[in-house]
Amino acid sequence: MTRENLLKWAPVLVLIALVLFFSAINPNFLSLRNFARLSIAASPALMVAVGVTFIIVMGSIDLSMEGAVSALAVIFCYMLVWLGGSVAGLGLLAVPATLLLGLGVGAINGLIHVRLRIPSFMSSLAMGFVGTGAAVLMTGGNIVKIDDEVFRALLTYRMLGFPLMAYVALGFLLLAWVIQSYTRLGRNFYAVGGGEDLAHASGVNVKRVRVLGFALAGFFFAVAGLLQVAKLGQAESVTGSNLMFISITSVVVGGVALWGGIGGVWNALVGVLIVSVINNGMIVIGIPDFIQDGLLGVLVIIAVILSTDRRSVAFVK
Amino acid sequence: MSNFIKTYVQQEKINRRNLLLATAAGLTATAMPRAFGPGAAMADSGGWALAWSYRDRASAYWNAIVSGGEAYTESLGLKKEDMTNLINEGSSEKSLADIKAFLAKNGGKAAIACDANDSPNARPVAEAVRDAGGYISTIWNKTDDLHPWDIGDNYVAHLSWSGEKPSAEAAKILFDAMGGEGGVVHLGGIPANIPAIERLNGLKVAMKDYPKIELLDTQPADWDTTKAAELMSSYLTKYGDKIKGVHCANDNMAYGVLQALKAEGINLPVTAFDGNPEAVDMVMKGDLLATVFTNPHWGGGIALALAHQAAIGKFKPSEEPNEHREFYGPSILVTKADAENFKKTYLDSTPKYDWTDRWGLSAGQIVYK
Known part of the structure; x- marks a missing residue:
């Protein structure tokens, strides 16, 4: 195996090693039921990670996910309730409406970054706060419950042991892969991330690509919001909490380089699985709770060391 | 390092900190124009400005706390907007800066209820209120060695709930x-x-x-x-x-x-x-x-009521026994048998409390282990 090949598959090897490690200590870990549980925990996080992957590939960052997911989840719930409360009827319209809204929110996020020339780190973080604020304003601090059994089938209905939401997440992952690999926009993300000046000189409309990238991320954040509601049966202003850490960590652990141009949505998948496996595994093998956070940090650093090609960059900022 | 440089660095550090504090206070001031405007309504509170300082608006719990504070404010014949919300967003520094700004703007004539965000922050908050001549009650967070009676009448009471x-x-x-x-x-x-x-x-x-x-x-x-x-x-x-x-x-x-x-x-x-x-x-x-x-509505109301009633001289905290200055709030177990009744009494309509019955729902003096 060449070094290049090894690097390409390193995140997968890390994942397999982790699964074997946890299974050796507690065989229950390696069971279909546990993998189904992992898939429920990982599905919303995967959608956020896929969305942010496009942005990181461009060499930017999008930190609006927590606010965006909360706001979109809350809006979805209100729309669903307003349209009759069930996706078996008119309520189904709430799904495409939320996805479109996600696209729009992402586009605004991108426009603020590009037009006002604010670094994406700051503009997206600020937009995230706006999202959380909007969610607080809409809910007044309360919880919006969704009892629609048809929508909740995403969690409760199983095919081959896995809940429906895992297949939905997989479907959107494939969509992301198609965009990344078979569209001009997807290739332009890499062009911008690999060398913005060069891309600009070759005639790529860099600003447009950036705005579209953020819009696409917003779309996937909306999917994450829907899955989060499916998973918990409710939305509130903290529905998106914790998704920032898990998604950014996953993308990097999965082998996407923060400096842009390297990696893709499959890396995001492997990364999310690695982080979810660590989180679940630590409890299953009985690591004391007071060292779990510390251990997660150490394991993440080890995973990044093993799964990214740091030799190819002259310096890391 | 020469002494000169050392002193200089230290001075700059202090200047920077003052600037930060001033900025925080300034921001808060602009965010709360209502509280600092000439309040015609303050006449009804005896000239004392009212405020609740707490974490955020994102949970049913804190909203219920605030609703109690607002109910007390309305019981004075004021509008609920006359009580200022000082939201610390989980930051002890902001909690303290907001309260200092509120005291400064009202010349110390402020009655405040507060969750200090973390235990060590309760002392600087209580001391700031005492030094400015205001009155404060705290809930939840306070270190075990800090007692209202050690600070004086300005630190009226502390309310907690036994879990x-x-x-x-x-x-x-x-x-x-x-x-x-x-x-x-x-x-x-x-x-x-x-x-x-x-x-x-x-x-x-x-x-x-x-x-x-x-x-x-x-x-x-x-x-x-x-x-x-x-x-x-x-x-x-x-x-x-x-x-x-x-x-x-x-x-x-x-x-x-x-x-x-x-x-x-x-x-x-x-x-x-x-x-x-x-x-x-x-x-x-x-x-x-x-x-x-845990009846957060009553807790939020009584905490503000105690601070304000001490401020206008309705009672003198130092004349009260310790069990009236550090006490537990009520806890009610809700099971299927009584849930319906409970909902009717406490949730469907908020009970009206007599805020002069200051310790009516107290569950006894706080015990330290």
Whole structure:
């Protein structure tokens, strides 16, 4: 195996090693039921990670996910309730409406970054706060419950042991892969991330690509919001909490380089699985709770060391 | 390093800190024009400005606390907007800066109720209020060695809730539903939080009467619904059928637990804590076994009432016994049998409290271990 090949598959090897490690200590870990549980925990996080992957590939960052997911989840719930409360009827319209809204929110996020020339780190973080604020304003601090059994089938209905939401997440992952690999926009993300000046000189409309990238991320954040509601049966202003850490960590652990141009949505998948496996595994093998956070940090650093090609960059900022 | 440079660096550090504090105070001031405007309404409060300082608006709990403060304000014949919200967003520094700004703007004539965000912050907050001549009551966070009577009349009272006894009562209901035997898992709050510690202790206390109950595991899910769902899933992998009951340290985590169980079609008895409206509905439906209500509306109202009534001279704190200056708020266990009645009394319409009955609902003086 060449070094290049090894690097390409390193995140997968890390994942397999982790699964074997946890299974050796507690065989229950390696069971279909546990993998189904992992898939429920990982599905919303995967959608956020896929969305942010496009942005990181461009060499930017999008930190609006927590606010965006909360706001979109809350809006979805209100729309669903307003349209009759069930996706078996008119309520189904709430799904495409939320996805479109996600696209729009992402586009605004991108426009603020590009037009006002604010670094994406700051503009997206600020937009995230706006999202959380909007969610607080809409809910007044309360919880919006969704009892629609048809929508909740995403969690409760199983095919081959896995809940429906895992297949939905997989479907959107494939969509992301198609965009990344078979569209001009997807290739332009890499062009911008690999060398913005060069891309600009070759005639790529860099600003447009950036705005579209953020819009696409917003779309996937909306999917994450829907899955989060499916998973918990409710939305509130903290529905998106914790998704920032898990998604950014996953993308990097999965082998996407923060400096842009390297990696893709499959890396995001492997990364999310690695982080979810660590989180679940630590409890299953009985690591004391007071060292779990510390251990997660150490394991993440080890995973990044093993799964990214740091030799190819002259310096890391 | 020469002395000159050392002094210079130190001076700059202090200047920078002052600038930051001033900025924070300034920002707060611009954010609260209403509070600092010439308040015609203040006449009704005897010239004292009213404020509640707390974490955020994102939870039913804090909203209920604030509603109590507003109810007290309205009982004075004012509008509820006449009570200023000082939102610290989980930052002790902001909590202190906001309160200092509020005191400065009102020339010290301020009656404030406050959760200081973390225990060590209660002392600087109380001292700032005393030095400015204002009056304050605190809830929840305060170090054990800080007492209102040591600071003086300006630190009127401290109100807290004992988690241990009600949590034990909920646990007993859980154990009875399990038939008195089998494995229990506990989902806890943020590990260092006092209520998280007390509620876990309550579970352990209850276990003494039930020798056949085994505590399988206790892990924190940080009061969070999503984390609780994931933790419950991991518990199911680890312990499987051994789990016969689930004890949660708050309602939000219980929601996550119920969803993790729903995903697998498992039915287990679950108890919670806080008595939020959604949880009470679940108790009525039978999804939740029990929750504990701490009457945050009364707590929020009485904390502000005590500070204000001391300010206008309705009572003199130093003439009150210690049990009136550090006391527990009420706790009510809500089970299926009484959930409907409870909902009617406390949630469907908020009871009107007599705010001059200052210690009517007190559950006794705070005990330190």
